[in-house]
Amino acid sequence: MSVDNNFGVIGIGNWGKNLIRDFSKISNIKKCTSTGNSGNIRWLKKNHPSVKYTSDTKQIFNDKQINAVIISTPIKSHYSLVKKALLSKKHVFVEKPLCTKPSEATELIKIAKRNNLLIFVGHIFLFNEVIEKIINISKKEKILYMQFSWEKFGTFNGDIFLDLLSHDLSIILKLFGKPKKSKITSSFGFISKCDIITLNLELPKNKKCQIHLNRFSNNKKKLVKIFTDKNMYLWDDQKLYQNNKKSNNFKLIFNSKSTPLENESKKFLTELKKSKKSFEYVDLAKDVIQVIQKLK
Numbered sequence: 001m002s003v004d005n006n007f008g009v010i011g012i013g014n015w016g017k018n019l020i021r022d023f024s025k026i027s028n029i030k031k032c033t034s035t036g037n038s039g040n041i042r043w044l045k046k047n048h049p050s051v052k053y054t055s056d057t058k059q060i061f062n063d064k065q066i067n068a069v070i071i072s073t074p075i076k077s078h079y080s081l082v083k084k085a086l087l088s089k090k091h092v093f094v095e096k097p098l099c100t101k102p103s104e105a106t107e108l109i110k111i112a113k114r115n116n117l118l119i120f121v122g123h124i125f126l127f128n129e130v131i132e133k134i135i136n137i138s139k140k141e142k143i144l145y146m147q148f149s150w151e152k153f154g155t156f157n158g159d160i161f162l163d164l165l166s167h168d169l170s171i172i173l174k175l176f177g178k179p180k181k182s183k184i185t186s187s188f189g190f191i192s193k194c195d196i197i198t199l200n201l202e203l204p205k206n207k208k209c210q211i212h213l214n215r216f217s218n219n220k221k222k223l224v225k226i227f228t229d230k231n232m233y234l235w236d237d238q239k240l241y242q243n244n245k246k247s248n249n250f251k252l253i254f255n256s257k258s259t260p261l262e263n264e265s266k267k268f269l270t271e272l273k274k275s276k277k278s279f280e281y282v283d284l285a286k287d288v289i290q291v292i293q294k295l296k
Contacts, residue, residue, distance in 0.1 A: 005272060006030045008060035008090075009051075010081060011072035012040040015095060019072055022265045024048055029070075031060050057081070061088040068118075068272060071095065075162050079104045082119065086111045091118040091277075093268050097166045098285040102293060105286035109279060118277040120268045121285035123170035127264040129256040130240045134175065134226060134233070141228035146172070146209045148224050151217035156191045160213060161292045165199070168211050169288045171224070176203045178287055182295060190216055199295070 009020055009032040016034070023029060031052045034040055044053055060066055061084055068091040071081050079099035085092045086108065098105050098121045112119045125131070137143075148168045155163050172179065179201040188196040199211040224235035234241040238256035243249070271278055 005068055005269065006066050007068050007070055008032070008063065008066040009070045009072070010034070010057060010060065012037070012044055013072060016040075016072035017043065018261060019070055019093075019095075019265075020044070020048060020051070022261050023070060024051075026265060026269060030066055031063065033057050033060060057084070061085060061090070067091060068093065075100065075159070079108070082108055083111065086115065086117055086119070089115060089117065091120075091272055093120045093122065095122040096124075096170070096285065097121070097162050097289055097292075098282060099289065100162065102286060102290045105282070105289055109282055109286065112277070112282065113279065116277050118268075118271055119279070119282040119285075120271060121281050122264060123167065123281075123285065123288070124260050124264060125167050125171055126174055127260040127267060128238060129258065129260075129263065130235050130238065130254060131171070131174065133240050133254050134235070137226070137228065137233065138175070141230045143175075143207055143226060143228050145207070145227040146224065147227075148209070148211040150212070150222045151214045151219045152222075153215065153217055153220070155215055156195065160192070160194050160197065160215060161296065164213050164215065165197075165211065165292065165295075166288050168213075169291055170284060172201065172203070172209055173284055173287050173291075176205075176207060179203050179209075179291065182291060184295060 005027045007023060007027055007029045009016065009029055012032060012034040020029060029051050031054055032044055033054050033056065036055055041053055044051060060069060069085040071078065071092065071094040073081060075097060078094055082092050082094050099108065108119060150164060181202040182199060184197055184199050186198045187194050195216045196214045201209040203209055226233040231245065232243045234250060239252060240254040241250040242253045
């Protein structure tokens with residue numbers, strides 16, 4: 001294990017555990033803090049006994065040996081925690097979304113640029129290797145239409161736009177840039193105000209896209225269909241299938257051997273080592289928030 005950086009982690013929830021697991025393989029996690037859930041603290045001590053637990057985030061922000069902070073907490077806390085980390089002169093890895101308002105994103109980016117600090121936002125699907133395959137396909141074939149479908153059950157207490165839609169928007173913005181038009185064509189709320197939505201987008205160069213989200217489903221499945229002028233492709237988890245216009249069968253053409261989280265954590269370390277920090281990821285994260293704000 002290389003120990004190029006000392007990290008502090010804020011949050012030991014379900015996803016926080018995944019981040020600790022993967023980052024501990026390639027870096028040194030020095031301290032971790034959380035809201036104090038006893039089960040999560042026991043998990044940390046059992047699985048990562050070398051990581052010091054503290055109930056006070058100041059012990060992470062004020063620790064001069066920690067040069068980067070990993071934040072995996074409820075969305076509403078992202079802005080304040082990222083800002084505190086930046087003002088403490090620490091680089092930041094924060095789970096998506098960066099914050100809830102474009103004005104907050106603008107402020108955080110200004111602080112980061114002023115101090116040459118990295119803000120890396122965890123839009124996990126951008127680090128699925130299938131994305132690179134789709135980019136390569138787009139150089140040879142004209143993408144006409146994309147259809148996103150995500151069915152699951154749960155996360156009713158969260159904002160469906162920030163929790164789920166932000167993932168698909170990050171992919172679209174990565175591939176095509178900001179949509180020219182976006183409109184919610186249908187929505188329905190059963191447990192919360194909005195549990196099922198369908199969104200249509202008009203993209204640059206006459207491309208179109210539809211996103212369907214359903215968090216009140218008895219199935220759990222996320223699929224992306226990509227229609228080009230020559231073929232149709234199906235993105236299913238870490239696999240990419242192709243269906244030629246003349247055939248009715250799907251052919252597996254790519255299966256990633258590394259997980260998106262592995263790729264994401266390694267990319268964060270790569271960006272940290274650069275003398276001049278990139279703002280590519282945080283600029284995209286800001287664009288995602290701007291699109292969401294226009295929809296609400």
